[in-house]
Amino acid sequence: MGADHRFEEHTGEVRLVLSASTLEELFAEAGRALAEIMLGELPVTTSAGREQRLSVQARDRAALLAEWLNELIFLSETSKQVFTRLHVERVGPNEMQAAVAGVSPDGLRTQVKAATLHGLSLENRGGAWQASVVLDV
Template identity: 45%
Template sequence: MGAGAQHSFEEHRGELEIRIEAPTLPDLFAEAGRALAGVMHSTPLEAPVRWSDEVAVTARDREALLVGWLNELVFRSELAKVIFTDFDITQLSERQLVARIRGTQMRELRNPVKAATYHGLSITEHAGGFTAKVILDV
């Protein structure tokens, strides 16, 4: 985990707001991925299988990029039954993200996230780094 990066949750009916704080933008995106993993409860395989892949996401701006990133992780988690917990952001601009993602394959995902939404979405920069808010449809 990036030094100083953290996340918290606020529940809504059928939604969960994630508030993410991190010193850098790459740390913010990596912490968002870890927050998503924290929401997606699962049943591990008896012999854990490690999974690794590369992800590339493009969007119109960095807020849409955050939603696209989380939705790509949701899609890949559901497809392969993998909870991704380790993220190496290798390229990040206002409109593109490339990352190496690693996780553990699960027997089942018990609490899948449907999608990250644009409702209430924000990324703000401040003296200590970045803060983001994103609502997940659960």
């Protein structure tokens, strides 16, 4: 089935809803959705830069999704990059590994402050992984 995401209505923030056949695909899709929010319709003239490896830990799998997004938000802000090339290698119960590469846009369409734990969910339904996370924008 691959992976998919959509943005659901939330009065003040952005609710991201994800589905994928594997956890690795779902986490990569979450990263791509984050890049989509950050870049919007802005043209990107640079190609993806140097790849970096990331390792993220959390209390549980749902929190791991929020931590993964918060890691990308932190790196985006401090390195002035948006990560568009994401390869999630492994997602365990409490940790994950990925390799990412980013572009350096002139500006951001939307600044994302953080991934929240509000209404956070991650579950397997009928063999497919589904998740929901609210981002503070």
